[in-house]
Amino acid sequence: MKNLTRRTILTAAPALAFGSPLLATRSARAAKQYGPGVTDTEIKVGNTGPYSGPLSNASPIPISMAAYFKMINDEGGINGRKINFISYDDGYSPPKTVEMTRKLVESDQVLFTSGQLGTPTNSAIWHYMNEKKVPQLFVSTGATKWDDPKGHPWTMGFFVSYQAEGRIYAAYILQNKPDAKIGVLYQNDDFGKDYLKGLVDGLGDKAASMIKVKDSYETTDATVDSQIVELKAAGCDVLVTIAIPKFGAQAIRKVAEIAWKPLHILNGIASSVGVTLKPAGLENAKGIITDNSFKDATDPQWQNDAGYKWWVSFMDKYYPAGDKTDSQNVYGQSIAATTVQMLKQCGDELTRENVMKQAANLQDLELPMLLPGIAINTSPTNFAPIRQAQMRRFDGERYVPFGPVLTGAIG
C-alpha cells in the first residue's frame, strides 16, 4: 500500500485530490529535464512568510520578492517560463510553517522554496526538506547553521551570518587596533553566542589576551547600565555591543552618560538609525562603527547610483505601496534576483538536483543593491552567498562607509 498511496500520488497524479493542474510532466525530450512544478511555460517556487503574527512587520521581504518575480514575468519570464511564486502565511509559528511547507511540496508541487523567513520556522522544516531532497534556498535569517553543505545539502542561507559578522569585526580590530583591550556586551542567547563565537574565532590566538571582559545581559533585564560601567572600569578601549535595538540604544546612551570614549562597534541588526540611534540620541551615537552589505536606501550618497535608481523605479512600478526606507524591500528584491540568476543558469534542466547544483555555483553575482565590491559567491563547500561587508561610521547624521570590503573568513 505504501507505494500505492504516497509515492504514486506524489509523482504521478498530484492533482487528483486537490484540483491543482497536472504538473509533474516528465518531458520525453532528452534536452529538457523537469522536476516537479516545472512545465514549458511555468516554474513553481514556494515560500512562507509572516503575513500575520508577531513578526508581520517582516512581510515586506516575501512581498517584494513577489514584486520582482512579477517584473521578470512581465519581461517574458526565464527561457519562456513564468515564475509562479506561491507564498503562504505561517504567522511565524513553526507548526504552521511545517504545514504550509508540506502543502507547497506535496500538494502545490513546487520545484523549490526560496527566501522562507525566520530562524525557528526554517529550523522546523530543515530536516523535512533535506529528507525530501527539496531545495530550501536563500532563507531569510542570519543564523550561521544554514551554511552546512555536508549535513544539510538541500538548505542554503543568504545573509552574512552572525558568526561571519563577528569575524568581520575581529578582522577590523586586528587591522586597526592590534593592541585593543576589548570589552564585549552580548545578549545571552543563541544569537549573541553565535556572534561572540565569530568574534573569538576571528581574533584567533589573540582572543584570550585581547578580550578583557565578556559581559552578558538577558532580554528580560531592565537595563544594561551596570554591565557598561563594569566594562569601563575594566579599562577596555574597544566596546563590541551585540544586542537587539532596545539594548543597543541603552548601551549607547550609558556610554555617553559616563563619558566613556571607547571605539564602539555595534552589530548590524541593532544599527538602524531610526530604531536604535535616534532613541539613544544621535549626538551620543556619533562615532559608532558597524557594518553592512547592502546599500542603505536612506543614504543620500546613493541618490545618483545606477543600482539605487533602478531599485527605486522597480519599487515605484511593482510595489508602489512599499516603504522605500525599509531595508527589507532591499533584501526581498535581492533574494528574488539571486533566485532568478540561479534559474537562468539551470537552463532547461529544471530538476531539484540541478537547482541545488546551480545554487551552489553562483559566481561573482553583483546585485543592484549590494555595496560596490560585494558579490554573491557560492560553491559546493560554501553555502553562504553573502560573506562580505563594509564598515561604516555614524557621523551624527548618517553612516559613512569607509575602508575596504571585508570578508568573514576564519582568521
Add this chain to the structure above:
Amino acid sequence: MTTPHQDTTLFAPAGQALGARRAALLTTRHWVWAGVLAVAVVLPFVFQGFVVFQLTEVMIYGLAILGLNLLTGFNGQFSVGHGAFYGLGAYVTAILMQRYGVAYYWTVPAAGGVCFAVGALFGLPALRLQGLYLALATFALAVALPQLLKFHGLEDWTGGVQGIVVDQPDVPGFLPIDTDQWLYYFTLAVVLAMFAGAANLVKSRTGRAIMAIRDHPIAAAAMGVNEPLYKTLTFGVSALYTGVAGALGALAVQFVAPDSFSLFLSINFLVGLILGGMGSLPGCLFGGLFVLYVPNIAESVSRGLAGAIYGVIMLLVIFVMPSGAAGFTRLAFAYVSRWRNR
C-alpha cells in the same frame, strides 16, 4: 454557566415508549460512530501525506480543546492559558526523546503525567480565583511559558530559542504504511482512548460532581461535593489532556520552539472550544477543524484581509450555531426526530 450539556438532553424524556426509542436512538448513534470511525481509518489511504498530517493536527487540536472543555465546559473554570500545558507536554516529549533517548510512545504518558502534576498544582492557588480572575491567572501562564523556555538556566534542556528537533517516530516494521499514516493511526488511537475516558468520566459520579460545581457551587457543596478537591483534580485532568495533545503535536511536527507556543495558541483553543460547543465532546473535533482550516481558507480568499475574513467566518458560525457545532447538531437531530414522529 447554563451550557446545555451533552447527550442527556438528546434523550430527555419525551414519551412513554422512552426505553424503546432510547434503544433505537442508541443504535443509530452507534452506527453513526462506527461510520465515522470507518471513515477515519480509511482517510490516510485516500489523501496524500500532507493532508494526513493536517488531519492528524486536527485530532491533536481537538484533544487539546477537549482538555480545555473538561475544565471550562464541564467544570466552569476559565482558562486562557492552555497553550502553556500544550507546550509543556510537547517539551516533555522532545526532551525525553532527544536528551534521554526514551521511546516516543513512552513520552506521551510521561507528558500527561507531568502536565497533570503541574495542572493540579496550578489548580491549588487557582481555587481562590473565580471567573475572570482565574482567566487572568492562566493568561499569565501562557505569557510566561515562551520566556521560560528561552531562559538560559533551562537552555541545556530546552535548546533556548533554537528549540529542539524531534526525531521521526519509526513505523513498526510489519506495517506497510509510511510515517504520516503511522502517526495518524497512533494519534487516532490515543485520541479515541482519551475521548472514551472523557466520556466515561463525565457520565460517572465524579463527572456529575464536576458539573454540579459548574451549575451551582453552593448546592453542590450542600450535597457533600468536595469542591476544592474536584476543582483541583479537574484542573489536573484538563492539563493532562492538553499535555498529551502537546506531546502528540511534538511528534507530528517534529520540532518544538518557544515560538510554537505563543499566546495565540491558547486563544485558538478557546475559539475552538466555543465554536465546537462548551460541554460537548465531539464538538471538540469540530473546534480542531476550525482552528486548523479556517485561517487557511481566510488566507486563500484574500491575504490582505485574512484577519477580517477569519473574523467574519467566526461571526457567521456563532450566529448560525450559537451553542456551537454540538448544539447545532443536537438541534438538527431533535428537529429530524420530531418531524419523523409526526
